[in-house]
Amino acid sequence: MPVRTCIGCRTKGEAEAFFRLAADPSGGVAAELGGRLPGRGAHCCFKAACIEAALKPKNLARALQEGLKPPAPAELAERIRGLLRQRLEGLLAAAWRKGVLTPGREAAFRELEAGGKLLLARDLAEASRRAIPPGAEPVELPLRMEEIGGLLGRGPVGVLALRDASLEGELARRAAQLRSLGGA
Numbered sequence: 001m002p003v004r005t006c007i008g009c010r011t012k013g014e015a016e017a018f019f020r021l022a023a024d025p026s027g028g029v030a031a032e033l034g035g036r037l038p039g040r041g042a043h044c045c046f047k048a049a050c051i052e053a054a055l056k057p058k059n060l061a062r063a064l065q066e067g068l069k070p071p072a073p074a075e076l077a078e079r080i081r082g083l084l085r086q087r088l089e090g091l092l093a094a095a096w097r098k099g100v101l102t103p104g105r106e107a108a109f110r111e112l113e114a115g116g117k118l119l120l121a122r123d124l125a126e127a128s129r130r131a132i133p134p135g136a137e138p139v140e141l142p143l144r145m146e147e148i149g150g151l152l153g154r155g156p157v158g159v160l161a162l163r164d165a166s167l168e169g170e171l172a173r174r175a176a177q178l179r180s181l182g183g184a
């Protein structure tokens, strides 16, 4: 696994821990979660302070090229939050198509006992939260019940279970990255 370095804080880690910046053809700065954009890339943590530091002209010149016109840090953070939300929705839709997602509280609790992971909507009612079995360690999704239901083609869904280790890992990681950027 190649090691990447955040150009904001110099923390090292694997590529999945960062988003990627690249120069776009018009002299601006493009951002992506993966590594598809062509040309030289630079990596950055999902943190407001790192985005602010990364976009300093001196940093961009060293990591990408001279003379780029960087976006405002808040604007780039909003773009990254949008990409993370999109990715989370894509992961849920993929899990639904694959048949490893179980919506609804009772059915989800049964899946939990069988080794599934609980996922909760951000606007799940407090009373419903109290019914979560102790030790479940659910993933808090940054999506509302209505948004989750919309992805599955049904009414509002507050509790789901996921049974797929690799999707579960990425879902939890992306949700945490979005929270770290203040997008929960």
Ligand SMILES: [Zn+2]
Pocket (backbone or CB within 6 Å): 006, 007, 008, 009, 010, 011, 044, 045, 047, 050
């Ligand atoms: Zn950083």
